[in-house]
Every structure is written in structure tokens, then in C-alpha cells.
Amino acid sequence: MSRKGSEESSGAKHTPSRQELLFVSDNIHKYEEVRAVARELGFDVQLMPGLKLEVQSDSIEEVSRKSAILAYLLVGRPLFVEDAGLYIQALRGFPGPYSSFVYRTIGIEGVLKLLEGASDRRACFKSVATVIYEPFIVVGHGEVCGFITDRPRGSRGFGFDPIFTPDGSEKTFGEMSLEEKNRFSHRAKSVYSALSRLKKMMEQSG
Numbered sequence: 001m002s003r004k005g006s007e008e009s010s011g012a013k014h015t016p017s018r019q020e021l022l023f024v025s026d027n028i029h030k031y032e033e034v035r036a037v038a039r040e041l042g043f044d045v046q047l048m049p050g051l052k053l054e055v056q057s058d059s060i061e062e063v064s065r066k067s068a069i070l071a072y073l074l075v076g077r078p079l080f081v082e083d084a085g086l087y088i089q090a091l092r093g094f095p096g097p098y099s100s101f102v103y104r105t106i107g108i109e110g111v112l113k114l115l116e117g118a119s120d121r122r123a124c125f126k127s128v129a130t131v132i133y134e135p136f137i138v139v140g141h142g143e144v145c146g147f148i149t150d151r152p153r154g155s156r157g158f159g160f161d162p163i164f165t166p167d168g169s170e171k172t173f174g175e176m177s178l179e180e181k182n183r184f185s186h187r188a189k190s191v192y193s194a195l196s197r198l199k200k201m202m203e204q205s206g
């Protein structure tokens with residue numbers, strides 16, 4: 001991207017150590033989750049809040065990719081973004097890409113109301129992480145499926161964590177420590193997928 005060239009010629013280019021990465025988000029919980037995954041792979045992740053990227057799309061992959069590119073054009077340093085959504089089977093995938101709007105408007109109680117009396121409570125969280133580390137752009141996908149509970153349980157995490165139990169656990173994400181959630185979560189998978197492939201590419205390129 002051209003921004004790199006202009007910064008090099010102005011002498012203002014930030015030269016990061018190979019492991020430094022910014023995580024562009026206003027969500028401290030997400031940051032804590034991704035930092036733990038990234039650390040295992042040898043990356044040192046710093047939070048960059050406040051960019052207000054406002055990318056809208058029906059696809060979380062598009063939001064993730066466009067947000068990363070926009071952020072990179074603004075910041076010009078190695079970074080990644082992550083976008084996620086909750087896809088509820090009985091609601092034909094709703095709220096999906098509109099999860100943050102639905103959380104802010106009807107919230108957990110509203111989602112439980114929509115599912116009142118529903119026998120099918122299957123749902124999946126999906127996540128797409130996009131990392132830009134020139135010359136590489138790497139996209140990682142992650143998914144975890146499970147059930148929406150009848151009532152909220154646990155006060156950890158954020159968003160819909162108190163009403164989602166992943167397959168293979170009795171606990172909701174809201175009842176799990178960060179380490180436990182990361183063993184199941186869509187975000188841990190997408191970030192691991194993107195960063196492990198980035199790491200290989202960096203090693204191969206010397």
C-alpha cells in the first residue's frame with residue numbers, strides 16, 4: 001500500500017519488532033481474549049481504541065476485511081481487526097451481522113423473548129479476523145456452535161456470553177474464565193488461524 005512508501009520517504013515510518021501488532025477495537029474483553037491467543041504465537045498485541053470505523057455490511061467477513069484496510073490506511077502499522085456475530089438457527093441466522101445493534105437495542109432479554117417456547121435453541125457464533133502485516137493480508141475464520149440458554153447465567157465476558165453454552169460444556173461463556181472461553185470460542189479460532197498462518201509466512205519470507 002502506498003502509505004508505507006510515503007512514510008518511508010518522510011523518515012517517519014514506525015519500524016516494529018516482528019512480533020508487534022495493534023488490535024483495533026473498543027472492546028476490552030475482545031482485546032484480552034485475542035491477546036492471550038496471540039501471546040501463545042509470540043505476538044505482542046496492543047489495543048488501539050477509538051478509530052470509529054463504522055463499516056456496515058451483511059457479511060462479517062466484509063466488515064472485518066474493510067475495517068482492517070481502513071484502519072491500516074489511517075494508522076500505517078501492523079494491525080488486525082475482528083468482527084463477530086451470533087447466528088440463531090430458529091431465527092434463520094438472525095441477528096448474525098446485526099448482532100451488535102440487536103445487543104444494544106433489545107439485548108439479552110429481547111433475544112430470550114424471541115426464543116420463548118422455541119424447542120430449537122441451536123446457535124453459532126462466527127468470527128472473522130483480518131490481519132495486515134505488509135506485505136501480507138491474512139483472514140482467519142472461526143465458529144463455535146451450541147445452545148441459547150433459558151435464562152442468563154454468569155457475569156463474565158461480554159455481549160451474549162451469559163446465554164450461550166458451547167457444545168462440549170455445561171457452562172455458559174458468562175460462567176467461564178477467559179482461558180476456558182478461549183478453548184471453545186469463535187474468536188480464539190479465527191485469531192489463531194490468521195496469526196499462525198501469518199507467522200508461517202513471516203518465517204518463510206525470512
Ligand code: IMP
Pocket residue numbers: 027082083084085086099100101103125157158159160161173185187
Ligand atoms: P462485533 O461486531 O464483532 O463487536 O460483535 C457484534 C456483537 O456480537 C457484539 O456486540 C456482541 O453482542 C456479540 N458478540 C460477538 N462476539 C461475542 C462473544 O464472544 N460473546 C458474546 N457476544 C459476542
